[in-house]
Amino acid sequence: MSEQSLASIKTSLQEGGFKLTPQREATVKVLLEKDHLSAEEIFMHLKQTNPDIGLATVYRTLEILTQLNITHKVLFEDGLARYDIRRESNKQFHLHLLCMECGKIKEIYDDLISDLEKEIEKKYHFQVEDHRLIFHGICTDCYQKRQNKTPELSAETRK
């Protein structure tokens, strides 16, 4: 499942002059398990196994991992950054579906974007190295729920 193994990440870290400390290892393990977690969420998970870990360490680790291109930082509209391990499968084709109703984020791997990328490179002479694509909308579940309830919920999505 995870072509990005702990071992390969350790190597990357070392090549960058960093060590795989227990805190970093634990952080990476969390990242390997779950995607698009925020720093705070990762911190919470870590607390269970490493109660002494500090939030700052998590941020520092995530910064390093992102610099080394091991991890992918994405800023969501709620102002929170989420982090994903870059796996082989999502290195290129990776997009999010964010439901505006329930807030759930679904992850999609699909190469539909790679065509778009090629188009962009050709049409605009822009060398694409990465992308970030999020669709905002209504997920299947919420759509169905809507059908059964009052038909005008669309505007009330704000706090």
Add this chain to the structure above:
Amino acid sequence: MSEQSLASIKTSLQEGGFKLTPQREATVKVLLEKDHLSAEEIFMHLKQTNPDIGLATVYRTLEILTQLNITHKVLFEDGLARYDIRRESNKQFHLHLLCMECGKIKEIYDDLISDLEKEIEKKYHFQVEDHRLIFHGICTDCYQKRQNKTPELSAETRK
């Protein structure tokens, strides 16, 4: 050029129960001139014509405009939100090219994405209402500059 005129925006505001105050008008004018400005940048521009305006007012105005769907708020990876007027032409098809070398943001209107949207709706039963697409890469200018300089600049893009 701007199908979104001051007049039509005034109407939208009033329909939403808001007034087009001088501060709001000035803010809208800035937004009509330039795209993807941050709140701070908009504030700077405004200072020239309305020296007494407060940053908070700018934020409040932007919030209203975004709620009314007049403006589009996009969070960039630097943690700053930028705002664009939603014009007819970019209401649907709107993407950014962010150069990782010089930091410039170029805006593209292209309906390539609408096909993708349809695909997503079909394949994943997700009703798309909006999207946010940014390509990270190297713009034409920087790409050409690179060719003339040392060939290994790729890793040093950090502060």
Add this chain to the structure above:
DNA sequence: CTCGTTGCAAATCCTTTGCACGTCC
């Protein structure tokens, strides 16, 4: 020893809020 790493607390940055004062019907 030395250097990278850590936890904590303080600092920072962007953004939001509280509040008293203005303004417009």
Add this chain to the structure above:
DNA sequence: GGACGTGCAAAGGATTTGCAACGAG
């Protein structure tokens, strides 16, 4: 004179930084 808007200052929340202590080689 009540509701909406404003500027300012303070608060807020996420992230970063300074620093003394720690730990492996």
